[in-house]
Amino acid sequence: MTEPPEPSADRPARLAPTGSRSATVRATAAGVIVSLLLVIAIVLGSRLLENFDSALLPYAVATVFLAFGVAYRYTVWVSAPGARRLFKKGWGSLFSVANFRKAPTALPKMIATYLGFQKFLGARSHARWAAHQLIFWGCILASLITFPLTWGWFTFTSGSGAGPSYEMRIWGFKIIGFDSLNILGWLMFHGLDIAAVLVIPGASYFLWRRMKDRGAITGQRFGYDLVPLIALIVIAVTGLLLTFSSIFLHGGGYEFLAILHMVSVVFTLIYIPFGKFFHIVQRPAAVGMQLFKYTGRQDQEVFGCRRCEEPIDTAPYVENLRGTMRDLSLDFDAWAEYCPRCKRVLRGSAYLSQVKKGFK
Numbered sequence: 001m002t003e004p005p006e007p008s009a010d011r012p013a014r015l016a017p018t019g020s021r022s023a024t025v026r027a028t029a030a031g032v033i034v035s036l037l038l039v040i041a042i043v044l045g046s047r048l049l050e051n052f053d054s055a056l057l058p059y060a061v062a063t064v065f066l067a068f069g070v071a072y073r074y075t076v077w078v079s080a081p082g083a084r085r086l087f088k089k090g091w092g093s094l095f096s097v098a099n100f101r102k103a104p105t106a107l108p109k110m111i112a113t114y115l116g117f118q119k120f121l122g123a124r125s126h127a128r129w130a131a132h133q134l135i136f137w138g139c140i141l142a143s144l145i146t147f148p149l150t151w152g153w154f155t156f157t158s159g160s161g162a163g164p165s166y167e168m169r170i171w172g173f174k175i176i177g178f179d180s181l182n183i184l185g186w187l188m189f190h191g192l193d194i195a196a197v198l199v200i201p202g203a204s205y206f207l208w209r210r211m212k213d214r215g216a217i218t219g220q221r222f223g224y225d226l227v228p229l230i231a232l233i234v235i236a237v238t239g240l241l242l243t244f245s246s247i248f249l250h251g252g253g254y255e256f257l258a259i260l261h262m263v264s265v266v267f268t269l270i271y272i273p274f275g276k277f278f279h280i281v282q283r284p285a286a287v288g289m290q291l292f293k294y295t296g297r298q299d300q301e302v303f304g305c306r307r308c309e310e311p312i313d314t315a316p317y318v319e320n321l322r323g324t325m326r327d328l329s330l331d332f333d334a335w336a337e338y339c340p341r342c343k344r345v346l347r348g349s350a351y352l353s354q355v356k357k358g359f360k
Contacts, residue, residue, distance in 0.1 A: 027075035034071035035064050046152025047172050056263055059150040062269040069273030070281055077282070081327030089320055090288025099291060106294055115287050132224075134202030135232065144196035146265075163265065193243050196236035203232040228276050234264045293317050305339040309347070312339050 023324065042060060046052040048351040052060075078087040093099055094107065113119045118136070121129040148154030148170070155169045164180045168188065178184045187194075207229045210216045238261035245254045272278065293314050311320060318336055325333035335343060 008247075023076055023079040026079070027072045029073035030075040031068035035068040038064055038067045042151045045171055049152065051155050051169075051172060052152035053149075056150045058252050058266055059146070059269075062266040063147065063150060066269045066272055069270065070255045070278075073273040073278060073282060074281060085320060085324050085327065086289055087285055089292050092284035092288070093292040094284070094288040103294065106291060109289055110287050110294070114290055128209075131202040131205040134198045135206075138195040138198030138202065138236075140199070142192055145191045145195070190243070192239055195240045199232050199236045203229045203236070207233070228268075228271070231264060231268045231271065234270060235261065237262060292320075303337070303343055306337045307342040308339060310339050310341075312337070 005146050042052070043049060077083045100107070118129065118132060122130055145154075153171055155172075157169060158166050164185070165177065166180055166185070166188075167177045168175045178188060180186075180189060207226070210220050210225060210229070216225075238257055241257050242254065242261060245252055245257055268277075272280070293316075302311045303313060303315040303318040304310065305312055320334045322333040325336065338346065
């Protein structure tokens with residue numbers, strides 16, 4: 001039996017620093033560049049602000065801050081050795097011609113199952129999977145409507161000024177004409193309400209679970225785990241109340257609800273890069289890593305445990321893990337070549353031979 005090497009005394013196991021000044025400078029520069037590109041895209045896409053609705057200015061400003069925050073946080077994230085290796089391997093696998101030749105259908109399937117329908121969540125809990133799907137597709141629908149409208153890319157125009165015939169235009173070009181009184185028109189004007197109806201039960205389930213489940217309560221943090229769910233519910237509820245006010249209350253309380261809705265949306269957009277929602281941005285790289293592991297299995301490069309010879313994972317993945325541990329100055333990367341059971345056995349043996357030995 002081959003024992004993994006012990007950490008050397010002159011190179012202690014420690015994490016490499018990630019908050020260096022150079023990383024901060026790069027992250028700030030990336031955030032500024034992305035924000036400026038978005039501002040330029042808003043100006044050009046709205047035809048030099050001709051189609052830009054000034055009433056939506058707070059939302060547009062929030063999306064610019066969102067772009068800065070996402071670029072900043074993402075740059076800081078990939079500056080860490082482990083994340084940088086994940087970034088390179090993940091995106092390298094996504095855009096690899098060799099991987100496409102070996103498994104041409106793998107990437108579409110993983111995008112659909114891992115990124116779209118998140119089948120891995122179903123293995124944990126069918127209820128959690130269903131709730132996550134409601135939130136995911138509700139937020140996707142809301143984003144596809146809200147962002148283009150906010151930026152002036154997406155407009156509805158009526159020749160009579162009051163309908164019922166409307167034209168949907170993107171970047172000023174007519175895409176489709178529709179009657180607001182038929183089913184298509186209703187769906188067009190109530191897309192955000194449909195999104196809210198999807199989000200409310202999903203977010204409410206997770207909020208209820210975090211208040212009742214002992215395991216969730218133990219590790220949760222209010223600002224990180226509860227605030228995002230509360231923000232989603234507030235956005236969805238106030239959005240539905242705006243529709244209710246305009247249809248049934250003849251606009252009663254509309255201004256107050258509009259301000260409350262705007263504040264909640266702006267807060268959430270600014271919060272996304274620095275809270276739990278940031279996993280939305282990280283997830284595509286994880287899809288690339290899944291593809292990296294899948295193509296390794298296609299080549300039958302499965303690495304066996306050095307002790308029991310049971311398969312651990314693909315050989316490229318194990319070597320990637322060892323490389324990450326070396327980047328982090330963790331001088332026990334050979335442990336990556338053992339299965340979880342053998343790791344426990346080796347630790348137990350070391351404890352009995354080294355620690356308990358002195359008490360015999």
